[in-house]
Amino acid sequence: MKKERTVRPETLVAQGLGHMDSEFKGIIPGIFPSTTFERDVDGGYPSGRVYTRDQNPNYDQPEAVLTALEKGADSFLFSSGMSAAVTVFQALRPGDHVIAPKVMYWSLRNWLATYATEWGIETSFVDNGDLDALKAAVRPGQTRLLWLETPANPTWVVDDIAGWAEVARSCGARLAVDNTVATPILTRPLELGADIVMHSATKYLNGHSDVLAGALVTRQADEFWDRIRTIRAAGGAVMGPFEAWLLMRGMRTLSIRVRQASTNALKIAEALKTHAGIAEVLYPGLPEHKNHAVAASQMTGGFGGMLSIRVAGGEARAMNVAGRLTLFKRATSLGGVESLVEHRASIEGAGTPCPTDLLRLSVGIEDASDLIADLEQALEE
Numbered sequence: 001m002k003k004e005r006t007v008r009p010e011t012l013v014a015q016g017l018g019h020m021d022s023e024f025k026g027i028i029p030g031i032f033p034s035t036t037f038e039r040d041v042d043g044g045y046p047s048g049r050v051y052t053r054d055q056n057p058n059y060d061q062p063e064a065v066l067t068a069l070e071k072g073a074d075s076f077l078f079s080s081g082m083s084a085a086v087t088v089f090q091a092l093r094p095g096d097h098v099i100a101p102k103v104m105y106w107s108l109r110n111w112l113a114t115y116a117t118e119w120g121i122e123t124s125f126v127d128n129g130d131l132d133a134l135k136a137a138v139r140p141g142q143t144r145l146l147w148l149e150t151p152a153n154p155t156w157v158v159d160d161i162a163g164w165a166e167v168a169r170s171c172g173a174r175l176a177v178d179n180t181v182a183t184p185i186l187t188r189p190l191e192l193g194a195d196i197v198m199h200s201a202t203k204y205l206n207g208h209s210d211v212l213a214g215a216l217v218t219r220q221a222d223e224f225w226d227r228i229r230t231i232r233a234a235g236g237a238v239m240g241p242f243e244a245w246l247l248m249r250g251m252r253t254l255s256i257r258v259r260q261a262s263t264n265a266l267k268i269a270e271a272l273k274t275h276a277g278i279a280e281v282l283y284p285g286l287p288e289h290k291n292h293a294v295a296a297s298q299m300t301g302g303f304g305g306m307l308s309i310r311v312a313g314g315e316a317r318a319m320n321v322a323g324r325l326t327l328f329k330r331a332t333s334l335g336g337v338e339s340l341v342e343h344r345a346s347i348e349g350a351g352t353p354c355p356t357d358l359l360r361l362s363v364g365i366e367d368a369s370d371l372i373a374d375l376e377q378a379l380e381e
């Protein structure tokens, strides 16, 4: 019998799992703007599709590729990372309890602390990297979801996904992981015991800062996943066909972009860690990073393209350094091919745990020595 061949993630993502245009044999599937699909004379739906809200053909390929990359059972695209995340919490029931880390994507944390609470979902925020604090926050019979982001925005603290999954299992809760920053190229949370993976596909999956998108991937297509499917179909927080097509075009180069960004970020972290103008470099790839061992055990082939620097001299100096950078563009967001810098505390606003001397760098795929030279000239006295 012929042995079944499995291909590596780099191959399956570059080839988009081999999906093609079935009408003309174009090697890239087309864009399907139709909102509705014809019925048969007997009332059936020969294409298996009725209406575009959750059935647009342009979702098929990126969803299938994501499912394969994350090694899950199914995936859904959403109109943004936030809509994907919020749908997971909407699938809970009033009275359910959630545990999330204190350091995580700020808008989602704010939403959990305000609107989700008003709808009867209470969240306990625990210190990142502290499994004992996580265990102590569990409310038996009430905790239904653990939410984790790792490496976490904007200090890049790394949590032990397998450790969180064990706590989730022990209390009968699900574990959902925001894998936006690591991407499935570097970390596969479902293999480590998570139940759901979430992406802001706006970031690395698309990679070109020109599509807003989100995605969820599940380990098993169970009753909870059905609730998510229904909420997406009813609420319609879906992508347009053009955007889904663009997302797929970006995803084809995911592995080389993520690896190049990771290599560049590590070079920058190494170059700056002893710089007199820097108080601290926060990057899990540095051996001296407090979570380096966990990061090394659950991240394969790199530590990602995100790092932060704490500028010696405080907030005013940090702002000044950001203002003097020329290659790094001053803008929010991350995961594009171009490098960005952001003074994170002033974006997050009042109550942020982010240090005011911190600049967040989204490192792109440019030449590392050019990026280092830009940072060095900006840090000159």
Ligand code: PLP
Pocket (backbone or CB within 6 Å): 080, 081, 082, 083, 105, 149, 153, 178, 180, 181, 199, 200, 201, 202, 212, 213, 214, 333, 334
């Ligand atoms: N999760 C992380 C880690 C993010 O950085 C972001 C956006 O910045 C989101 C979620 C939200 O995604 P979106 O902007 O696509 O709604």
